[in-house]
Amino acid sequence: MNLKGKVAIVTGGNSGIGMAIVLELARQGANIVIDYVVHPEATEELASQVRALGDRCIGVKADVSQVAELQNLVAAAVKEFGRVDIMVNNAGVETRTSVLDTTEVQYEKVMNINLKSAFFGTQLAAQQMIQQGGGGRIINISSVHEDWPMPGNTAYCLSKGGMRMLTRTAGLELAPHNILVVGVGPGAVATPINAGTMNDPELLKKLNSAIPLGRMAKPEEIASLVAFLAGDGASYMTATTIFADGGIMQSSPGL
Ligand code: BGC
Numbered sequence: 001m002n003l004k005g006k007v008a009i010v011t012g013g014n015s016g017i018g019m020a021i022v023l024e025l026a027r028q029g030a031n032i033v034i035d036y037v038v039h040p041e042a043t044e045e046l047a048s049q050v051r052a053l054g055d056r057c058i059g060v061k062a063d064v065s066q067v068a069e070l071q072n073l074v075a076a077a078v079k080e081f082g083r084v085d086i087m088v089n090n091a092g093v094e095t096r097t098s099v100l101d102t103t104e105v106q107y108e109k110v111m112n113i114n115l116k117s118a119f120f121g122t123q124l125a126a127q128q129m130i131q132q133g134g135g136g137r138i139i140n141i142s143s144v145h146e147d148w149p150m151p152g153n154t155a156y157c158l159s160k161g162g163m164r165m166l167t168r169t170a171g172l173e174l175a176p177h178n179i180l181v182v183g184v185g186p187g188a189v190a191t192p193i194n195a196g197t198m199n200d201p202e203l204l205k206k207l208n209s210a211i212p213l214g215r216m217a218k219p220e221e222i223a224s225l226v227a228f229l230a231g232d233g234a235s236y237m238t239a240t241t242i243f244a245d246g247g248i249m250q251s252s253p254g255l
Helices: 018-028 040-052 067-081 104-131 152-177 190-199 203-209 220-229
Strands: 005-012 030-034 057-061 086-089 134-143 181-187 241-245
Touching: 005 018, 005 067, 018 030, 018 086, 018 134, 030 040, 030 067, 040 104, 040 134, 057 067, 057 241, 067 104, 086 104, 086 220, 104 134, 104 152, 104 181, 134 152, 134 220, 152 181, 152 241, 181 220, 190 203, 220 241
Parallel strands: 005 030, 005 086, 030 057, 086 134, 134 181, 181 241
Antiparallel strands: none
């Protein structure tokens, strides 16, 4: 129970990697705020699973691409639990479009949900952590594509490249407050964002054969890293990204 009594916010927390993070942080003893936009029933079901583990949990509906809604999210956490110790900026989408055909609407959606939310999520969580004292952890769920180009997914790569520098720069700015900012860079994970690939046997075969470990990650294999980064064992890690990608970054272009 590495995180006993800590308070964690997980954005985009009711599906995919976010859901696995919620459950793993709860297993480690944290009280959880699950941010979501759609599927209140899935959020409530997940919150019951957290409560069954003996932790407190609330779901908060907030579109984190809007700063006012992020403010409400952090305020709801403080109202319920009195503090924020761990902020996981996890919400993310992709459009699978190239630089030639990405529309302004698609560009803004990807940049706002992936990068703007992480920027202001970092800002608002850090302001709260400074006010309450005692440091904190900010964990940005990025991607191998913060470093590694993926043709046909340009805006997504741009947003993740921005997260890379957010993690590094905010990590330096917040170090004097003992607020550690770390990025997590998953490779291909079996979640709804990759449904298109998982439902296309040819593409899935191509992807699996490009991954040195031969398979996609389970969301739990990313959540275990996040729980480690939120805990005492990671007390000297900041301003950097840790990859959990089955070796794919060293092999071929993104698929
Ligand atoms: C993307 C997936 C892609 C994977 C590996 C992830 O960040 O969301 O679409 O398959 O990286 O390239």
